[in-house]
Amino acid sequence: MRRLFLIGVPYLWLLALFLVPFGIVLKIALSDTALAIPPYTPTLDLAAGWAGFKDFLSQLDFENFVWLTEDDLYWRAYLSSVKIAAISTFIALLVAYPIAYGMACAPEEWRPTLMMLVILPFWTSFLIRVYSWIGILSTEGFLNQFLLWTGLISQPLVIMNTDWAVYIGIVYTYLPFMILPIYATLEKLDGSLLEAAEDLGCSRLQAFWLVTLPLSRPGVIAGCFLVFIPAVGEFVIPSILGGSRTLMIGKVLWDEFFANRDWPVASAVAVILLLILVIPIVLFQRQQQRQQEADA
Amino acid sequence: MPSEKPNQIRFAPWEDTEAVPLIRFRNVVKKFGEFTAIENLTLDIYEREFFALLGPSGCGKTTLMRMLAGFETPTAGEITLDGRDIVPVAPNRRPINMMFQSYALFPHLSVADNIAFGLKRSPMPKSEIAGRVEEMLRLVRLQKFASRKPHQISGGQRQRVALARSLAKAPKLLLLDEPLGALDRKLREDTQFELMDIQEKLGTTFVIVTHDQEEAMTVASRVAVMDEGKLMQVATPDVIYEQPESRYVADFIGDVNLIEGTVAEAEEGGYKLVWADGAPPIHAETDVPLSLGDSCTFAIRPEKIAISTDKPDDRANAVPGKVLDIGYLGNISTYHVQMPNGAIFKASATNSRRLSRRGITWEDEVWLSFTATAGVVLTQ
Amino acid sequence: MNRRFTWFNATSLTLGFAFLYLPILILIIFSFNESKLVTVWAGFSTKWYASVFNNTAFLDAALVTLKVGVISSTIATVLGTMSGYVMVRGGRFRGRTLFSGMIYAPLVMPEVITGLSLLLLFISIGMDRGVFTIVLAHATFSMCYVSVVVSSRLVSFDRSLEEAALDLGCTPFDAFRSVTLPIIAPAVISGWLLAFTLSLDDLVIASFTSGPSSTTLPMKIFSQVRLGVSPEINALSTLLIGIVSIGVISASLVTKRSAVRRRAQEQQAVGGAA
Numbered sequence: 001m002r003r004l005f006l007i008g009v010p011y012l013w014l015l016a017l018f019l020v021p022f023g024i025v026l027k028i029a030l031s032d033t034a035l036a037i038p039p040y041t042p043t044l045d046l047a048a049g050w051a052g053f054k055d056f057l058s059q060l061d062f063e064n065f066v067w068l069t070e071d072d073l074y075w076r077a078y079l080s081s082v083k084i085a086a087i088s089t090f091i092a093l094l095v096a097y098p099i100a101y102g103m104a105c106a107p108e109e110w111r112p113t114l115m116m117l118v119i120l121p122f123w124t125s126f127l128i129r130v131y132s133w134i135g136i137l138s139t140e141g142f143l144n145q146f147l148l149w150t151g152l153i154s155q156p157l158v159i160m161n162t163d164w165a166v167y168i169g170i171v172y173t174y175l176p177f178m179i180l181p182i183y184a185t186l187e188k189l190d191g192s193l194l195e196a197a198e199d200l201g202c203s204r205l206q207a208f209w210l211v212t213l214p215l216s217r218p219g220v221i222a223g224c225f226l227v228f229i230p231a232v233g234e235f236v237i238p239s240i241l242g243g244s245r246t247l248m249i250g251k252v253l254w255d256e257f258f259a260n261r262d263w264p265v266a267s268a269v270a271v272i273l274l275l276i277l278v279i280p281i282v283l284f285q286r287q288q289q290r291q292q293e294a295d296a
Numbered sequence: 297m298p299s300e301k302p303n304q305i306r307f308a309p310w311e312d313t314e315a316v317p318l319i320r321f322r323n324v325v326k327k328f329g330e331f332t333a334i335e336n337l338t339l340d341i342y343e344r345e346f347f348a349l350l351g352p353s354g355c356g357k358t359t360l361m362r363m364l365a366g367f368e369t370p371t372a373g374e375i376t377l378d379g380r381d382i383v384p385v386a387p388n389r390r391p392i393n394m395m396f397q398s399y400a401l402f403p404h405l406s407v408a409d410n411i412a413f414g415l416k417r418s419p420m421p422k423s424e425i426a427g428r429v430e431e432m433l434r435l436v437r438l439q440k441f442a443s444r445k446p447h448q449i450s451g452g453q454r455q456r457v458a459l460a461r462s463l464a465k466a467p468k469l470l471l472l473d474e475p476l477g478a479l480d481r482k483l484r485e486d487t488q489f490e491l492m493d494i495q496e497k498l499g500t501t502f503v504i505v506t507h508d509q510e511e512a513m514t515v516a517s518r519v520a521v522m523d524e525g526k527l528m529q530v531a532t533p534d535v536i537y538e539q540p541e542s543r544y545v546a547d548f549i550g551d552v553n554l555i556e557g558t559v560a561e562a563e564e565g566g567y568k569l570v571w572a573d574g575a576p577p578i579h580a581e582t583d584v585p586l587s588l589g590d591s592c593t594f595a596i597r598p599e600k601i602a603i604s605t606d607k608p609d610d611r612a613n614a615v616p617g618k619v620l621d622i623g624y625l626g627n628i629s630t631y632h633v634q635m636p637n638g639a640i641f642k643a644s645a646t647n648s649r650r651l652s653r654r655g656i657t658w659e660d661e662v663w664l665s666f667t668a669t670a671g672v673v674l675t676q
Numbered sequence: 677m678n679r680r681f682t683w684f685n686a687t688s689l690t691l692g693f694a695f696l697y698l699p700i701l702i703l704i705i706f707s708f709n710e711s712k713l714v715t716v717w718a719g720f721s722t723k724w725y726a727s728v729f730n731n732t733a734f735l736d737a738a739l740v741t742l743k744v745g746v747i748s749s750t751i752a753t754v755l756g757t758m759s760g761y762v763m764v765r766g767g768r769f770r771g772r773t774l775f776s777g778m779i780y781a782p783l784v785m786p787e788v789i790t791g792l793s794l795l796l797l798f799i800s801i802g803m804d805r806g807v808f809t810i811v812l813a814h815a816t817f818s819m820c821y822v823s824v825v826v827s828s829r830l831v832s833f834d835r836s837l838e839e840a841a842l843d844l845g846c847t848p849f850d851a852f853r854s855v856t857l858p859i860i861a862p863a864v865i866s867g868w869l870l871a872f873t874l875s876l877d878d879l880v881i882a883s884f885t886s887g888p889s890s891t892t893l894p895m896k897i898f899s900q901v902r903l904g905v906s907p908e909i910n911a912l913s914t915l916l917i918g919i920v921s922i923g924v925i926s927a928s929l930v931t932k933r934s935a936v937r938r939r940a941q942e943q944q945a946v947g948g949a950a
Contacts, residue, residue: 002849007769010759010819014778017816021793024800095695098688105685114689116928121696123924125877127894127901128913132699134905135706135714142702142715175696233786235880240901250788257792267796270789281784367839387842400840404858414844448941465844
């Protein structure tokens, strides 16, 4: 009885507030646009039973999805989201690896503090962290002031409201997700492996290249997924730092919903976004499972 | 059976056909999916016994114990306690307590609260609990540590808290899962005797699971040697050591020379066994009925073989060899002696003299000798 | 890993942490700027803090946020602890795969989708949107985080402790209440804190599920930020950062101190043995 309660309550909660809403999204994505509010025609009439269900099936149409393929805005937005996420992930990897490596090499008594310094930004508001870059990246911002002062440039750089600002924003906000898994694998690395490599004639650089780097691969892969997956659906960063020409699907969905009030199209965009994310999510799951089995 | 405590009445209910066992396993089978952990096992354990389940890891001894505690349900067969079937009884309703390998002391409770934990959930009136806890603390000599948390005491003390906690409810049967596994060697030996004292004082039936044969031999009244879910032999420690019934038991307990041979000739009370070309046959006395040409194993403990530089005349068996290696262990030395046919025998001797005055050394030609009753003949 | 700490390591750590902290540091410094121009220093002033505290729109939003945060993270903690327990100790039951899928999916689901789907649910059952709907939405996605935190603690939990409780006469529920729960309490508390921070921080899901009278602080900040940088937002951000950092740092100091004390006691116990 208690077991039933223990399983049942969270189960029903998640069914009602996670699975059912998702079903509704799917249903609306397949229904017609109507001008009334709510701006979709409800197509499933449960009271009508089986006949109603058949009716519902016959009314389903893929018009919204066809619409998505016809208007190249959506195509470009999907491609551009994946591109921006991929580039940002790559930059984040380049930035995070030396930091994680430095942490793993640091004296043992520093490491908890360094860990906390990496995690601390995660606890501070995401929105504020993104916002803090506006003052740095804008035309009269601190970065341009600094570069003009050093004489490296004579004209202020235009970074704000470009894709570059979005890359910087994503790298900045998701950096802890990249550092932590890499650090975790590097920290576990047995130091005697490197000593053995050097003993067998490797230089320090060769030892790093032939031993450290391959052994930190699980952390690198995990970090890349942890940055890439949320970055694809990002909304806050492109809408604050990006320009009008920065296309990201999360922003398109938001505009479709709040500005155009076209709920069926917004739902269709959501369904396809999820389909795009399924591949990396499944790959990530597999990799984690393999890793767990290897560790066990 | 030579008793170690001659002034006490000999305790051997398993030899008494009238005695009623406390625990009976009847054709118990336990399967985990495809894997058979316990294979058709039947076993009786008597009241006041200190019973040891001994075997390598994965032999099923822990599964057997967990079925007694109620954490596993047998796939088939029955388990009775005092004649009552306990299979359907939930663990919290069995008059059986367990001392866990990890001790499983509740880290958020003090030593006294750990001991009182079971009492608070028993019909014992509240007013008597404190007294009982005090009594248990005295039993394990931890009165001073009553208010400490488990992490504030040493490993040996934790072990004693776990013992006190599992004994507090005065169970009919106490299960001990590798109780001394986490202690270092010296402390373990002291604690073994302490456990025996406590068991004798309380008269509770103890079942101990261990993979340490010395521990089982020291503490137990009877030992069950298990392998792959089967009982190999159930007997007193001295019988297990001196009269093993199979090669497995002989090899698992202590050091042994296993010599494969065939029966060449029947003799007075035994047989002449041929074991190597050119070597003198072994004269072995045994009750095992064998026919000519049967193959069997002659098992002999190293300490039952004497080593000497000259051929002794008074022993039934004597074989020449050459010393290959000497393992010096302090109190005894073990000699590895190579026979003319290449086989290596182990013989051990007490170092009653100082090392410098000992005669035998590497490459020496020596004689190994033993009596006709020193070893056992095994067919399994 | 034990390696020599080189100049290269020191440089990358310095640059890395500068990158992580400089933007926040600049934001904090310029919240004390006299001028309205946010990128030019014109002298020290705390006038922007005064204007934050006089801005009733901010205060109202802060109140809504706090209310949503406390209620939703409490619900999330209860549900998340239950589901974490079910995941680790529940054994097999029908629909387990679906259950674990529903626990993990919200962790990787883009917020825009979660928000959109919940809004469509609330509309289709005719539920008025307000604080209540935000609470439901936040409780749903943060219970998954709590569940992950709690189940990772339970995985490393010595199962024989629960068996010992059963062996000593506890019913399964009694064993959970008097043994499991006190021991996993730190994980449950950090689960609550995580849920609370997630709720305080959330913009997207709240935007979808809130009603006209229930604007949360992140929504308020977002609508201001779209208009550009303002020293008032800097001041508000500094306040939020201050509160969170004090909380996180003191929590970690407390756990560190108790760990140090515990280690000292353990050493003493080993030293004073026999």
